Amino acid sequence: xxxxxxxxxxxxxxxxxxxxxxxxxxxxxxxxxxxxxxxxxxxxxxxxxxxxxxxxxxxxxxxxxxxxxxxxxxxxxxxxxxxxxxxxxxxxxxxxxxxxxxxxxxxxxxxxxxxxxxxxxxxxxxxxxxxxxxxxxxxxxxxxxxxxxxxxxxxxxxxxxxxxxxxxxxxxxxxxxxxxxxxxxxxxxxxxxxxxxxxxxxxxxxxxxxxxxxxxxxxxxxxxxxxxxxxxxxxxxxxxxxxxxxxxxxxxxxxxxxxxxxxxxxxxxxxxxxxxxxxxxxxxxxxxxxxxxxxxxxxxxxxxxxxxxxxxxxxxxxxxxxxxxxxxxxxxxxxxxxxxxxxxxxxxxxxxxxxxxxxxxxxxxxxxxxxxxxxxxxxx
Amino acid sequence: xxxxxxxxxxxxxxxxxxxxxxxxxxxxxxxxxxxxxxxxxxxxxxxxxxxxxxxxxxxxxxxxxxxxxxxxxxxxxxxxxxxxxxxxxxxxxxxxxxxxxxxxxxxxxxxxxxxxxxxxxxxxxxxxxxxxxxxxxxxxxxxxxxxxxxxxxxxxxxxxxxxxxxxxxxxxxxxxxxxxxxxxxxxxxxxxxxxxxxxxxxxxxxxxxxxxxxxxxxxxxxxxxxxxxxxxxxxxxxxxxxxxxxxxxxxxxxxxxxxxxxxxxxxxxxxxxxxxxxxxxxxxxxxxxxxxxxxxxxxxxxxxxxxxxxxxxxxxxxxxxxxxxxxxxxxxxxxxxxxxxxxxxxxxxxxxxxxxxxxxxxxxxxxxxxxxxxxxxxxxxxxxxxxxxxxxxxxxxxxxxxxxxxxxxxxxxxxxxxxxxxxxxxxxxxxxxxxxx
Numbered sequence: 001x002x003x004x005x006x007x008x009x010x011x012x013x014x015x016x017x018x019x020x021x022x023x024x025x026x027x028x029x030x031x032x033x034x035x036x037x038x039x040x041x042x043x044x045x046x047x048x049x050x051x052x053x054x055x056x057x058x059x060x061x062x063x064x065x066x067x068x069x070x071x072x073x074x075x076x077x078x079x080x081x082x083x084x085x086x087x088x089x090x091x092x093x094x095x096x097x098x099x100x101x102x103x104x105x106x107x108x109x110x111x112x113x114x115x116x117x118x119x120x121x122x123x124x125x126x127x128x129x130x131x132x133x134x135x136x137x138x139x140x141x142x143x144x145x146x147x148x149x150x151x152x153x154x155x156x157x158x159x160x161x162x163x164x165x166x167x168x169x170x171x172x173x174x175x176x177x178x179x180x181x182x183x184x185x186x187x188x189x190x191x192x193x194x195x196x197x198x199x200x201x202x203x204x205x206x207x208x209x210x211x212x213x214x215x216x217x218x219x220x221x222x223x224x225x226x227x228x229x230x231x232x233x234x235x236x237x238x239x240x241x242x243x244x245x246x247x248x249x250x251x252x253x254x255x256x257x258x259x260x261x262x263x264x265x266x267x268x269x270x271x272x273x274x275x276x277x278x279x280x281x282x283x284x285x286x287x288x289x290x291x292x293x294x295x296x297x298x299x300x301x302x303x304x305x306x307x308x309x310x311x312x313x314x315x316x317x318x319x320x321x322x323x324x325x326x327x328x329x330x331x332x333x334x335x336x337x338x339x340x341x342x343x344x345x346x347x348x349x350x351x352x353x354x355x356x357x358x359x360x361x362x363x364x365x366x367x368x369x370x371x372x373x374x375x376x377x378x379x380x
Numbered sequence: 381x382x383x384x385x386x387x388x389x390x391x392x393x394x395x396x397x398x399x400x401x402x403x404x405x406x407x408x409x410x411x412x413x414x415x416x417x418x419x420x421x422x423x424x425x426x427x428x429x430x431x432x433x434x435x436x437x438x439x440x441x442x443x444x445x446x447x448x449x450x451x452x453x454x455x456x457x458x459x460x461x462x463x464x465x466x467x468x469x470x471x472x473x474x475x476x477x478x479x480x481x482x483x484x485x486x487x488x489x490x491x492x493x494x495x496x497x498x499x500x501x502x503x504x505x506x507x508x509x510x511x512x513x514x515x516x517x518x519x520x521x522x523x524x525x526x527x528x529x530x531x532x533x534x535x536x537x538x539x540x541x542x543x544x545x546x547x548x549x550x551x552x553x554x555x556x557x558x559x560x561x562x563x564x565x566x567x568x569x570x571x572x573x574x575x576x577x578x579x580x581x582x583x584x585x586x587x588x589x590x591x592x593x594x595x596x597x598x599x600x601x602x603x604x605x606x607x608x609x610x611x612x613x614x615x616x617x618x619x620x621x622x623x624x625x626x627x628x629x630x631x632x633x634x635x636x637x638x639x640x641x642x643x644x645x646x647x648x649x650x651x652x653x654x655x656x657x658x659x660x661x662x663x664x665x666x667x668x669x670x671x672x673x674x675x676x677x678x679x680x681x682x683x684x685x686x687x688x689x690x691x692x693x694x695x696x697x698x699x700x701x702x703x704x705x706x707x708x709x710x711x712x713x714x715x716x717x718x719x720x721x722x723x724x725x726x727x728x729x730x731x732x733x734x735x736x737x738x739x740x741x742x743x744x745x746x747x748x749x750x751x752x753x754x755x756x757x758x759x760x761x762x763x764x765x766x767x768x769x770x771x772x773x774x775x776x777x778x779x780x781x782x783x784x785x786x787x788x789x790x791x792x793x794x795x796x797x798x799x800x801x802x803x804x805x806x807x808x809x810x811x812x813x814x815x816x817x
Contacts, residue, residue: 050552066553090527093552109523109549125515132516134523134549150545151516176516177544195548196566218428219569220419221436230438233570249571250440264438267411274571290448323411339449355449 025326029297030284031304031317032350032361033329036075037336038063039357043077044070049353053095054346055102061344061351062104063358064092069106069113075360081106081113086120088113088133096138096145099185105145107135112147112156129154129163137180137236141190141204148178153192153200172211173197180236180277191244193234199246212246212255222250225262229253240280243298247275252287254298263296269303269320270294277342286350288340293352306334306361335359417442420565420583421793421817426590426618426625444772444788445573451554451765459762461505462498464490464753465525467518467536467546468561470510474638474667475538477695478742482561483508484735485746486535492730493754499762504754511537518542519549526553533558533753533767535746540564540610550574556756556768560749561742563691563714564614568789576771576790578752578781579745582615582665582690584796585712587817589688590622592798593661596814601631603659603685605650605674607666608635615665615690632657636670645673651681664689672701679705686710691741694799694806709801710811714741715781716797718808727780741781748779 039047044065051064061072069092071079081087089110096105104115111124111133124133130149137148145156153173154165167176175196182191190202198213214232216223222230231250238245244255251264251273265273272291279286283298292307303320315334319327336357343352352359360366412435419441424430466486468479483506490504498504507529509521518537525531526549533556537543543562550557551572558576559567565583568575593599602623606612612635623630634650637643651674654662662685666674671693678687689711692698699706717724717739727747731739739747752774753767760766777784784792795816799806 089523091523091553109527109553110520132519134516134519136548149516150519150548175541175544177548179548195570196544216428216436219566220422220440221428222438222440223429223433223436225437231440251438262437264413266413266415266438337450355451 023321025319025321026297026300026302029302029304029319030295030348030363031319031329032306032363033317033331034362034365035315035331035333035335036360036362036366037333037357038072038075038077038360039336043080044358045080045082047356049341049355049358050091050093051095051107051342052344052351052353052358053097053104054344054351055097055099055104056346057099058102059346060097060102061346062095062097062106063353064095064106064108066091068092069095069115081115081120086113086122088122088124094135094138094148094180096140098140105138105140107138107147109134111135112138112145114145123156125151129156129165131165131167131176131178136178137182137193139181139183139190141183146181146183146190146192148181148192150177152176153178153181153194166209171200171209173200173209174211174213174232179234182237182239184239187239189239191237191239193237193246194232195234196232198229198232198234199237199244222262222264225264226260228260229255230262230264235275236278238278238280238285241283243280243283243285245278245280245285247278247287249274251275252278252285252296254285256298267323268301269296269305269318269323269325271305271307271338276340279343279345281345286343288343288352290339292335292338293340293343293350306331308334308338412436413438415439415442420581420787420791421587422583423587423591423815423817426587426622428621431625440571441569441787441789445571445790446772447573447765447768449554449765452763452769454763454765456762459502459530462502462757462762463505463507463529463531464750465529465531465534465536465555466506466508467511467521467525467534468508469513469538469542470508472510472512474669477668477697478538478561478692479511481740481743482536482538482746484731485560485739485743486750488727488731488734489747489750489754491734493751499754499757504757507531511539511542513539513542516545518546522546522549522555522557523553526550526555531555532757532762532764533771535560535749535753538562538742540567540614543567544570547572547575554768555764556753556771558749558753558771560745564610565618566614568791571789573772574768576749576752576786578749578777578779578784578792579741580714580792580794580796583618584793584817585691585714586616586618586622588796588798588813588815589663589712590619590626591815591817592811592813593663593688594622594626594628596811597661599661600628601657601659602628602661602663603654603657604630604633605654605662605664605666606633606635607638607670609638611667612665616663619663630663631659636666636674640670640673647674647677650674651677651683654678655681655683659685661685662687664693666690667692668695668697669701672698672706675702675709676705688712694741699801699804706801707803711799711801711806713797713799713808714792715744715794716808717741717744719782721780721782723778724780724782744779744781748777748781748784751779752777752784 046065046067089108094107131152132149177195236247272289277288339355469475756770
């Protein structure tokens with residue numbers, strides 16, 4: 001009995017000490033201290049970058065803008081695809097690369113475009129099984145392509161040339177408003193973030209869906225932090241190494257298939273609760289918000305946020321443990337704009353699509369860091 | 381040995397504690413946010429979980445939404461016409477009776493603005509797209525407004541499902557949306573900083589009805605009768621919650637199929653179920669036509685319980701179909717069109733002269749919405765980001781619908797009204813309610 005009591009006290013003491021005195025910043029915590037920017041000066045068709053997808057094996061980067069799709073190789077724009085070339089629409093808001101074939105699937109505001117061996121093929125709701133022409137999310141799962149549209153979430157079975165669409169009538173969707181789809185190679189689960197419908201999970205082995213909703217059922221509050229997804233207006237999902245990350249305009253959630261955890265800007269290092277996109281790399285999540293990019297390590301709860309400094313004159317990387325600010329590292333350059341739409345990874349580098357410019361973040365100097373052209377930061 | 385075991389046990393537990401403190405799972409409840417306030421004019425007794433939990437982990441919609449992105453320095457282009465988009469259900473939809481007045485209200489506002497010189501001598505123009513509601517069509521329409529039509533802002537739409545679809549495209553294309561006809565409370569509860577709504581929502585109208593029914597009239601058994609679409613489902617949501625929170629749970633909630641016209645205009649099943657529930661009041665959330673048939677059927681079945689309805693029944697179709705059965709029906713209304721206000725009277729006169737009919741609630745809010753956008757364009761110039769900012773700064777606007785008071789999510793929280801059908805006419809301000817939200 002005394003031992004149990006002693007152990008309980010020890011747990012409490014240890015827990016409280018752990019909370020008040022965070023361990024030193026891990027040496028392997030990645031901090032992107034070197035940033036390079038790409039704009040129309042570099043050949044991009046627009047400065048409004050809405051999507052980005054890396055093809056590391058070919059050292060290619062696909063960049064979706066509101067004026068066409070750019071292909072970058074070795075840090076240079078080598079090709080721009082426009083509507084005249086067969087692109088479904090000028091605004092490219094979602095991208096996915098098939099890692100086996102290196103084909104590209106571009107979700108636009110006017111349909112889905114498949115780029116294969118230089119050929120463009122476009123699908124619309126009038127020429128295919130797409131539920132709607134505004135393709136908010138796209139991902140590749142084996143020989144299938146999944147898409148998120150405002151009228152349903154679906155799958156294009158490329159080999160069979162057949163289409164499946166799931167709506168509230170055919171799956172546990174609270175609302176049909178697909179916003180994002182994600183698949184991790186080798187997994188048996190496909191995830192879809194639904195605006196107003198939380199998260200749904202498709203188990204390919206059972207051909208069955210499961211839904212996850214905000215347990216409190218209220219729009220204007222999050223009652224308890226760790227009871228489920230923080231809000232049903234979900235904007236993105238990324239599942240890697242057993243952890244599912246779900247973004248919303250109200251904060252971030254993680255799920256390890258046992259427990260949920262919520263993250264918000266008032267008690268973590270999250271730059272903003274307004275999250276446009278989340279992408280996991282290992283057991284870390286990179287979060288694109290309207291006020292910068294944040295990274296969180298699931299196991300240690302260390303955060304790195306890339307934001308403008310308080311006087312809006314410079315850039316900094318803020319390192320947190322939970323919500324405690326541990327260190328502020330001034331950066332020579334940071335994000336070209338803090339309103340960020342998406343990100344992807346090429347090797348150790350992160351590529352960030354922002355509302356004004358494409359950004360490359362590096363852990364070490366590259367030797368060719370760009371400068372921000374005048375006026376690039378808008379009115380922030 | 382026992383001592384060693386105890387030491388080992390404690391050591392293991394210490395290790396577990398240290399590990400737990402380092403992991404993401406260490407925190408159990410998080411730190412509640414310090415920001416607090418009242419959202420949506422919610423009375424304390426109707427606040428979610430107010431009876432059990434003093435403070436949620438986080439409250440939303442208390443601080444004003446912001447758009448921190450770039451764009452405000454984009455130069456003003458040279459245009460022939462300053463285009464304002466109108467997305468409304470105009471044809472091939474059951475909400476046509478709402479969409480048509482919205483278009484007329486917008487047209488009237490634009491004509492008046494052009495008579496006053498337009499924008500720096502350039503005329504305003506209305507670009508119109510039908511909101512068919514089929515397979516997320518409003519998403520495609522917002523994309524067209526943004527990229528093909530080069531509209532500076534969009535007014536619309538009506539159905540909650542379609543407007544939700546529209547606003548998330550507006551976020552990506554960065555175009556302001558002024559909603560004048562969708563009373564779905566959740567539309568603005570999405571944190572999209574490009575959305576404005578100048579019409580009171582069903583949350584406020586439900587609060588007003590709930591207060592009147594349960595506090596002023598002391599009804600005990602209120603049945604709910606609604607459409608089975610999103611309008612009905614979300615329209616009564618706050619009323620249903622209020623019934624529970626005020627200790628008067630609805631004994632029955634009946635819905636009717638949106639395909640009622642092809643299926644059963646007698647609504648026999650719904651009426652029989654209502655009769656069995658024997659309510660002392662009925663709350664009805666329906667469009668004007670089915671609302672008329674339902675009220676007629678309810679009275680024909682001998683159900684005498686007073687009927688309280690949504691604002692959509694304040695329409696000639698409802699009175700025409702229900703006939704004498706409509707007498708005494710009370711409806712919530714986003715505004716009071718009988719107000720003695722010279723601005724309102726002038727609008728009603730101009731509208732009658734122009735279109736040969738009385739403006740309804742949607743025409744009036746569309747007129748105000750168009751006027752607000754025109755003012756924002758004149759203040760901000762031809763730049764969608766600055767037009768958004770100008771609308772966001774317009775926290776109080778006096779229009780033909782009265783004072784429009786934007787809250788933190790840019791939704792009108794001015795008080796709602798009620799009306800009673802007396803001798804075939806809607807009389808506003810009757811009954812007198814002790815609290816309007």
